[in-house]
Amino acid sequence: MPGSSARPALARGAGQRLLIVAGDPDVAELLSTTLELAGYRVVAVAAANDGMALLARERFDLAVVDATLPDVSELGRTRPALARRPPVLLLIDYDSLDRIVPELGLGERDYVTKPFRVADILVRVQILLRGTGANPARSGALSYRDLVLDDTLCEARRGPRALDLTPAEYRLLRHLLVNAHRVLSKEQIGRYVWGDHRGGNAIEQLVSRLRRKVDQDAPGLIHTRRGFGYWLGRADTDA
Template sequence: MERMYGSGARTKPALARGAGQRLLLLVGEPGIAELLSTTLELAGYRTTLVGAGSEALERLAEQRFDLVVVDAALPDMVSLGRERPVVAHRPPVLVLTEYDSLDELVPELGLGERDYVTKPFRVAEVLARVQVLLRGAHPGRPRDGALGYRDLVLDDTRCEARRGTRVLDLTPAEYRLLRHLLVNAHRVLSKEQIGRYVWGDHRGDNAIEQLVSRLRRKVDHDAPGLIHTRRGFGYWLGLAEAER
């Protein structure tokens, strides 16, 4: 367990980010649960640990949490999704999921905005995603069915993307890529991650580079650049530090 999950916990710059926010951890595996609880407490968060979805919903009904961390592999998650329970407060959710299960991230539990970390994960990445979700920098939903970042809006109900008042003429692949970048704003996505999300498999680097290039020309035309290349690592969406 230490070999798979523990290395990120020694990344000191990632710690001390919390300000006493309440986190509900829905994690069944004892080793992972202890690692996350201990690390998040050291990082300044207050954590409550539960091992079943039904227990998590009881806690959510009893008190207000700022964020929920969910292990999507828990056996009772599917049945909870069918029941569609209603939760008064809708905290954001960070999902721990296997890479092959990204299409089935987590059932709808009446909670709020969702992000994910794939297993085996680095604790530093969990800390980073928690921080982004809590501070609201992760793109929200400015209107029903829409994802947004600054003046860039993607409306899933109409399968339409806009930059300011300009409607973007996107192909289905470009639309899926833009959605993946928006959901993971400020997070570098590798070419393999992009290929598997857009096409369901990993296409050649050249195909992904051409797709990103076409999308960048449409999104960033006559506007501050939002799509960036991290050489040797992949691509990310957001304003560069100097432009924020």
């Protein structure tokens, strides 16, 4: 199971410009330091209104916003015009999930719950940037280390080796890849792959077939968290 420490090798940037909006100085410093070490350029402000003013004047590839700031709710009502609406990663309290995402007027959104792991921040930032073209990775492709899944061609590769996947295996791999370093339950996997919950044996057999193809003659990326589900990542460096 992944540990609580982050290693920038999980999800490195290529100079993309990120805006951090966090009122807690410790949170702002942690995020700024982590993201800068991971290869991003970071600007941090303490108030949501200041962040929106910056977005109206300057170009950012992504914004990380603490949704618990008192002035975040104002943004849904003011909605100043932005020349470019970057994706936003929200930091929220777990008990606020039922009223998640005030209408920020930004682009694509994702969230992590507080207290968060910096490893999750790095992964979610990378995934959001892929959708904007700001990430140098090829458009339409998801990747983790030498594992690449190309949605445009519906193909998967592990290094130079093509993976001959069935449609169900492809959907499972995509779900694991998009949620790298997150444990997915059998119910979550079944609903994503087949649209309904399947018995445990069906999912175990599907995971086993996919693992044989992905991890053949290479460090294992697909792992079991007994009693909880499955996750994708490098256990030797992320545990």
